[in-house]
Amino acid sequence: MPNILVIDDEKPIRDALSNILTTEMYQVDIAENGKKGLEMIQEHTYDAILCDIKMPGLDGMEVMAKATEITPETPFILISGHGSIELAVEAVRKGAYDFISKPPDLNRLLITLRNAVDKNNLVIETKVLKRKISKTREIVGDTPAISKIKDTIAKVAPTDARVLITGENGSGKELVARWIHEKSNRSNAPIIEVNCAAIPSELIESELFGHEKGAFTTAIKQRIGKFEQAHGGTLFLDEIGDMSLSAQAKVLRVIQEGILQRVGGDKSVTVDVRIIAATNKNLPEEIEKGNFRMDLYHRLSVIVIHVPSLNDRKDDIPVIAEKFLKEICEENGVKKSFASDALDELKNVNWSGNVRELRNVVERLVILSDSKITKDDVIAYSNPSTPVSKTNNLFVDKHDKFQDFKDFAEAMFLDAKLKKNNWNVAKTAVEIDIQRSHLYNKIDKYGLKRS
Numbered sequence: 150m151p152n153i154l155v156i157d158d159e160k161p162i163r164d165a166l167s168n169i170l171t172t173e174m175y176q177v178d179i180a181e182n183g184k185k186g187l188e189m190i191q192e193h194t195y196d197a198i199l200c201d202i203k204m205p206g207l208d209g210m211e212v213m214a215k216a217t218e219i220t221p222e223t224p225f226i227l228i229s230g231h232g233s234i235e236l237a238v239e240a241v242r243k244g245a246y247d248f249i250s251k252p253p254d255l256n257r258l259l260i261t262l263r264n265a266v267d268k269n270n271l272v273i274e275t276k277v278l279k280r281k282i283s284k285t286r287e288i289v290g291d292t293p294a295i296s297k298i299k300d301t302i303a304k305v306a307p308t309d310a311r312v313l314i315t316g317e318n319g320s321g322k323e324l325v326a327r328w329i330h331e332k333s334n335r336s337n338a339p340i341i342e343v344n345c346a347a348i349p350s351e352l353i354e355s356e357l358f359g360h361e362k363g364a365f366t367t368a369i370k371q372r373i374g375k376f377e378q379a380h381g382g383t384l385f386l387d388e389i390g391d392m393s394l395s396a397q398a399k400v401l402r403v404i405q406e407g408i409l410q411r412v413g414g415d416k417s418v419t420v421d422v423r424i425i426a427a428t429n430k431n432l433p434e435e436i437e438k439g440n441f442r443m444d445l446y447h448r449l450s451v452i453v454i455h456v457p458s459l460n461d462r463k464d465d466i467p468v469i470a471e472k473f474l475k476e477i478c479e480e481n482g483v484k485k486s487f488a489s490d491a492l493d494e495l496k497n498v499n500w501s502g503n504v505r506e507l508r509n510v511v512e513r514l515v516i517l518s519d520s521k522i523t524k525d526d527v528i529a530y531s532n533p534s535t536p537v538s539k540t541n542n543l544f545v546d547k548h549d550k551f552q553d554f555k556d557f558a559e560a561m562f563l564d565a566k567l568k569k570n571n572w573n574v575a576k577t578a579v580e581i582d583i584q585r586s587h588l589y590n591k592i593d594k595y596g597l598k599r600s
Contacts, residue, residue: 150572150599151196151266152176156186156212157228158204162251166199173259176599183207190216192520194484195223197246197265202229202236210243217244222272224265228253273479288321288328289472290465294457298325305452306332311404313449314427316456319505322427323387325456330383335423338382341375346388353396355412358403364413376409379422389449390430390441401445424449459500459507467492469504473511474522481568482599485515490524498531516565560595563588572599 153175155166160181167177178193180186183204190198198216202209213225227240230251237248246268247261288299305312306329314322323342330340348356355364359374375384386392392400403409404424408417426449435441459466470492478485500506510531518526563581570577574592578585591597 150174150176150574152178152194152599153262154178154180154186154189154193154195154198155200156180156183156198156204156209157201158182159201162201169255169258170262175262183209183212186212187215187219190219190223192484194220194482196269197224197226197262199226199228199262202227202240203231210240213240213244222269224269226261226265273482287472288324289469290462291468292457292462292465294462295465298454298456301452301454302328302332305329307334309423310451311424311449312426312452312454313432313446314425314454314456315432316427316429317458317503318429319503320456320458321504322429322456323385325454326383326385326387326425326427329425330385330423333383333423335382339379340383340385341379342385342387343375344387346391350393350396353393354399357396358399358409358411360412361414364411368413371411374409374411376403376420376422377418380420382422384422384424386424386426388428389426390428390432390435394440394442397442397445401442401448404445404448459503463496466496466500466507469507470495470511473508474515477512477515481515483515485518485520485522488521488523491522491527494524494527495531498527556595559591560597563591563595564597567592567597567599 153170155163155170155177157163157166157179158181163179163181167179170177178189178195180189183200183206186198186200187207200209200212204212207215209227209229213227216223216225224246225244226247226249227245228249228251229236240248246265249258249261288295288302290296302325312326312329314325316322327340330336343356345353355368355372355374357374357376359372359377360368362368362371386400399409403420407421408419410417432441432446432450436443436446467487470487474485474487495507495510498510502509510527513530514522514526517530563577566577566581567574570580574588575585578588581588
């Protein structure tokens with residue numbers, strides 16, 4: 150159910166538009182002036198905005214200019230009883246999606262609104278898809294350690310020097326590897342990832358170098374390995390400290406000679422790849438234990454980049470959390486924000502899972518918290534092992550009467566199910582096994598709205 154905001158100083162116009170759009174299955178909010186409209190835009194996410202031009206205080210043009218700073222993608226449709234071609238051209242030139250004269254033609258209004266909502270949905274979906282397709286994210290932070298990493302990447306990326314990235318699990322080693330590739334001369338070629346810890350030792354050689362048909366029992370056809378797939382680009386060997394010694398010897402040969410042989414084959418294949426490796430282990434210690442080859446270590450560690458743990462750069466936590474919040478809200482079509490004490494509380498958490506854990510916590514906060522994420526929310530949800538009684542107390546303490554708590558729980562359940570099904574009421578009613586009319590009554594009762 151698309152969410153529409155109507156801003157107009159004339160109550161009959163507001164009521165008429167609200168009734169028409171509600172009948173057409175839109176969720177409608179109304180504001181009697183530009184100031185109130187801007188306050189609502191800051192608090193809620195809208196699929197489109199209908200706004201009168203001539204209003205006391207802030208007029209429609211001023212509201213549109215300020216709203217664009219808050220939510221640049223939301224289509225703005227201006228309406229006016231003093232319509233002219235010059236005014237329409239000026240409105241569109243300043244960013245309006247369309248201009249409609251009063252009294253509005255109903256068919257044109259509904260068609261324009263439908264197209265505006267469709268466009269807004271496409272813009273959001275495109276941004277989400279682009280981020281999913283391109284796994285490379287920005288390295289966020291301004292602490293000295295992160296600034297040093299950025300400077301090192303800028304110097305080493307244009308070269309073909311091999312890079313060894315060290316750091317704890319979840320600290321962002323893969324992100325550093327992708328940044329090096331994206332800023333290199335090989336950025337138009339692929340970056341191929343291999344998680345050495347996730348592949349059984351008996352299969353790692355086939356995964357890296359490929360195999361010929363019949364090389365072993367299950368080799369029913371020829372397979373091209375990761376080295377060949379990365380030809381002309383970058384091969385990222387993640388968790389290389391877990392690679393078997395036999396595979397290490399063959400990787401060393403490929404690095405030295407640029408030639409490999411597929412498993413079960415005798416033909417030499419020339420490959421041109423840049424090697425970036427990463428590990429959460431102390432490789433010099435692994436060398437002393439006999440688990441890692443010293444010659445391979447020296448081949449890989451032409452440049453060493455250490456990614457600090459999140460606990461070692463806590464001043465970066467607020468800006469990272471804000472970035473994750475923006476991305477997750479965009480992906481889920483909601484609008485939420487951190488209270489200042491919530492960001493301070495995030496800095497007090499022990500981040501054993503580093504940046505990966507922080508993103509999971511922010512996603513959990515977006516799902517379970519109200520529009521303003523508070524310090525209490527962070528305390529309750531930053532640790533998934535928090536006792537259930539402690540988490541539940543935050544909800545229980547809000548309600549004195551049993552019926553109030555039941556209504557709260559029911560509203561939260563229905564809201565979650567509707568969001569899961571993208572507010573498809575019919576589908577949600579079938580899933581939770583109630584009549585559609587009953588669900589509509591519950592939506593009205595609890596004032597549930599599509600975000």
